[in-house]
Amino acid sequence: MQASRARLFKEYKEVQREKSADPDIQLVCDDSNIFKWTALIKGPSETPFEGGVFQLAFAVPEQYPLQPPQVRFLTKIFHPNVHFKTGEICLDILKNAWSPAWTLQSVCRAIIALMAHPEPDSPLNCDSGNLLRSGDTRGYQSMARMYTRLAAMPKKG
Amino acid sequence: MDSSDDDFYSGEAMDDDYDYYNSDDAEDNDDYEFIEEDPDEDIDNLTSRRQQQSYTVLKEDDICQRQEDDITRVSTVLSISRVDASILLRHYNWCVSKVHDAWFADEDGVRKSVGLLEKPLVQFPNAKELTCGICFESYARDEVLSAVCGHPFCSACWRGYISATVNDGPGCLTLRCPDPSCRAAIGQDMIDKLASGEDKAKYCRYLIRSYVEDNRKTKWCPAPGCEYAVDFAAGSGNFDVWCLCSYSFCWNCTEEAHRPVDCGTVSKWILKNCAESENMNWILANSKPCPKCKRPIEKNQGCMHMTCSPPCKFEFCWLCLGAWSDHGERTGGFYACNRYETAKQQGDYDEAERRREMAKNSLEKYTHYYERWASNQSSRQKALADLHQMQTVHLEKLSDIQCTPESQLKFIIEAWLQIVECRRVLKWTYAYGYYLPEHELAKKQFFEYLQGEAESGLERLHQCAEKELQQFLTDESPSKEFNDFRTKLAGLTSVTKNYFENLVRALENGLADVDSHAACSKTTSSKHAGGASKGKSGRGKGSSRTGGSHDTGR
Ligand SMILES: [Zn+2]
Numbered sequence: 148m149q150a151s152r153a154r155l156f157k158e159y160k161e162v163q164r165e166k167s168a169d170p171d172i173q174l175v176c177d178d179s180n181i182f183k184w185t186a187l188i189k190g191p192s193e194t195p196f197e198g199g200v201f202q203l204a205f206a207v208p209e210q211y212p213l214q215p216p217q218v219r220f221l222t223k224i225f226h227p228n229v230h231f232k233t234g235e236i237c238l239d240i241l242k243n244a245w246s247p248a249w250t251l252q253s254v255c256r257a258i259i260a261l262m263a264h265p266e267p268d269s270p271l272n273c274d275s276g277n278l279l280r281s282g283d284t285r286g287y288q289s290m291a292r293m294y295t296r297l298a299a300m301p302k303k304g
Numbered sequence: 305m306d307s308s309d310d311d312f313y314s315g316e317a318m319d320d321d322y323d324y325y326n327s328d329d330a331e332d333n334d335d336y337e338f339i340e341e342d343p344d345e346d347i348d349n350l351t352s353r354r355q356q357q358s359y360t361v362l363k364e365d366d367i368c369q370r371q372e373d374d375i376t377r378v379s380t381v382l383s384i385s386r387v388d389a390s391i392l393l394r395h396y397n398w399c400v401s402k403v404h405d406a407w408f409a410d411e412d413g414v415r416k417s418v419g420l421l422e423k424p425l426v427q428f429p430n431a432k433e434l435t436c437g438i439c440f441e442s443y444a445r446d447e448v449l450s451a452v453c454g455h456p457f458c459s460a461c462w463r464g465y466i467s468a469t470v471n472d473g474p475g476c477l478t479l480r481c482p483d484p485s486c487r488a489a490i491g492q493d494m495i496d497k498l499a500s501g502e503d504k505a506k507y508c509r510y511l512i513r514s515y516v517e518d519n520r521k522t523k524w525c526p527a528p529g530c531e532y533a534v535d536f537a538a539g540s541g542n543f544d545v546w547c548l549c550s551y552s553f554c555w556n557c558t559e560e561a562h563r564p565v566d567c568g569t570v571s572k573w574i575l576k577n578c579a580e581s582e583n584m585n586w587i588l589a590n591s592k593p594c595p596k597c598k599r600p601i602e603k604n605q606g607c608m609h610m611t612c613s614p615p616c617k618f619e620f621c622w623l624c625l626g627a628w629s630d631h632g633e634r635t636g637g638f639y640a641c642n643r644y645e646t647a648k649q650q651g652d653y654d655e656a657e658r659r660r661e662m663a664k665n666s667l668e669k670y671t672h673y674y675e676r677w678a679s680n681q682s683s684r685q686k687a688l689a690d691l692h693q694m695q696t697v698h699l700e701k702l703s704d705i706q707c708t709p710e711s712q713l714k715f716i717i718e719a720w721l722q723i724v725e726c727r728r729v730l731k732w733t734y735a736y737g738y739y740l741p742e743h744e745l746a747k748k749q750f751f752e753y754l755q756g757e758a759e760s761g762l763e764r765l766h767q768c769a770e771k772e773l774q775q776f777l778t779d780e781s782p783s784k785e786f787n788d789f790r791t792k793l794a795g796l797t798s799v800t801k802n803y804f805e806n807l808v809r810a811l812e813n814g815l816a817d818v819d820s821h822a823a824c825s826k827t828t829s830s831k832h833a834g835g836a837s838k839g840k841s842g843r844g845k846g847s848s849r850t851g852g853s854h855d856t857g858r
């Protein structure tokens with residue numbers, strides 16, 4: 148508990164110090180609980196998520212960083228490895244490939260990479276996975292782009 | 305005593321020095337070979353004598369020793385540390401030759417994929433302080449530790465990292481540096497340096513388990529609570545192994561030992577039993593109505609010869625419920641309780657009726673075989689318990705009553721061991737029989753003949769060991785008949801052993817000898833009769849044996 152708090156506090160200070168180090172990621176610690184974080188990440192360019200801003204919720208376990216944080220999308224996203232309803236993410240580093248040297252910041256980076264490179268063979272969203280697996284890239288992209296516009300972009304007008 | 309008793313023990317079998325184990329056909333079946341007699345021999349030795357050299361039972365010490373030896377070999381041949389050798393061996397499923405081959409073919413490739421670095425990836429030659437890669441605190445140089453790669457972590461974080469992985473399961477054996485970009489393997493040296501005593505023990509446990517479970521040559525004994533492993537050398541067609549815990553199992557499929565029946569038949573049969581288990585529950589019930597007085601009789605003995613309680617005292621066969629006295633005659637002169645006859649289908653059945661009849665027949669057929677399979681199973685369990693009781697209690701008692709040294713009572717233990725083994729074989733022959741194609745009539749008859757011979761021999765042996773022995777346990781003083789009993793039981797053991805060897809051999813042959821059936825049964829029967837004096841052959845001999853001989857010694 149003390150170790151995880153100390154480690155999170157280090158990460159907190161690092162985030163404060165390097166606020167503009169990575170313009171695609173904005174990590175925010177909860178006002179009252181250092182084990183709860185949110186992040187805003189920008190959809191990577193040249194993907195159907197470009198132009199969208201996606202919100203992630205982090206729940207950090209007491210054994211952190213020996214155990215990975217739990218992360219899910221709060222913003223709706225159409226992606227094979229993200230559960231469409233719960234926002235749960237299927238990503239190896241959040242499970243068995245976790246390393247205690249990862250940080251919340253590097254998890255965000257890994258999630259951005261996952262948005263650009265979906266893994267249709269381990270889908271949490273079958274519709275999305277099937278489109279990609281059947282080779283219907285255009286179908287996938289237009290669905291994903293539609294949801295990005297609907298859910299991840301500031302309403303115009 | 306019935307004169308027919310002479311038939312099944314005679315000649316060398318009667319000798320008090322038990323040299324019947326050296327009888328002439330022992331040499332073509334090493335499996336059951338009892339080579340020489342040693343008066344101090346205990347049951348462990350008897351059991352281990354059944355082992356062929358195709359396998360070795362390993363205790364934990366043996367496992368560790370072999371593991372150490374393999375590590376030493378690899379470390380010597382490749383000139384690497386023992387820690388690295390252990391990592392390599394685990395990666396190649398503990399196969400020394402695979403390690404050698406891979407290493408000499410492509411050392412760099414192997415090092416890379418296994419994570420054995422030769423030099424550090426990162427170096428901090430002038431730094432006074434280093435930042436731990438997990439807690440991000442700064443530490444003096446001598447407070448951080450690294451694997452070969454050089455990635456620095458403080459010892460508290462190392463401990464946490466190692467403890468979390470060890471408690472997560474056997475994956476700790478492939479531990480890597482915590483740095484996600486680094487694949488450096490973390491070996492046992494780091495564990496020894498940093499893990500708690502409890503975690504170290506867990507790690508060692510996983511290492512031993514891996515040596516047995518990942519190794520293609522070894523398996524754990526599947527008996528509950530048994531901690532021995534069996535190392536099996538390929539090349540033998542027979543997979544039955546006897547563990548030192550006395551459990552025997554098939555090394556190939558890890559079901560209980562099922563020689564002479566093959567693994568495929570066994571797994572089919574076990575599946576079938578699962579599917580039919582609800583229909584068959586009644587068979588496992590241990591009581592049946594007496595065929596004469598209809599009172600329920602509980603089966604609490606191993607042999608199938610049942611006697612109803614007074615005043616009825618009707619003697620009958622547990623399996624077919626026929627009178628035991630005409631067990632031989634009724635069935636055409638030889639033991640036929642093992643046979644399954646399909647109900648005659650005649651007359652003009654309409655289609656629906658025919659189907660119903662077929663369904664009924666197929667269930668009846670299965671029931672026939674299943675009941676015999678299950679009865680032999682429970683009979684074997686009973687025999688095992690009796691054997692244990694004999695070894696722990698009765699033998700000593702008997703020795704006192706009959707004023708005979710225990711070493712001279714070995715024939716009783718040998719009889720029980722034979723019973724246990726025969727019940728096992730007999731049980732599996734019923735699975736074999738169930739799958740024997742209906743249309744291969746000659747084979748089926750040959751099989752049922754051999755099985756019947758073996759089974760009737762076994763029933764006699766079991767009855768003799770179970771019931772006839774009782775009186776000598778209650779004697780006030782040494783009994784004159786005890787020597788006769790010894791001769792009879794030892795003879796029955798030998799004869800039954802021969803019958804079963806014939807059965808096993810024939811089944812392993814796929815009943816290929818069916819054509820020489822007549823000739824075969826002639827030679828074998830004269831063999832176990834101990835000489836030409838009992839020159840009756842085949843069925844004729846069977847009839848004289850079976851008729852009425854069950855009351856012998858009662
Ligand atoms: Zn640390």
Ligand SMILES: [Zn+2]
Pocket residue numbers: 451453454455481482483486487488
């Ligand atoms: Zn490293």
Ligand SMILES: [Zn+2]
Pocket residue numbers: 525526527530531532547548549550551
């Ligand atoms: Zn065992």
Ligand SMILES: [Zn+2]
Pocket residue numbers: 543554555556557558559562566567570
């Ligand atoms: Zn098997």
Ligand SMILES: [Zn+2]
Pocket residue numbers: 594595596597598599612613616617618
């Ligand atoms: Zn009765």
Ligand SMILES: [Zn+2]
Pocket residue numbers: 621622623624625626631641
């Ligand atoms: Zn019967």
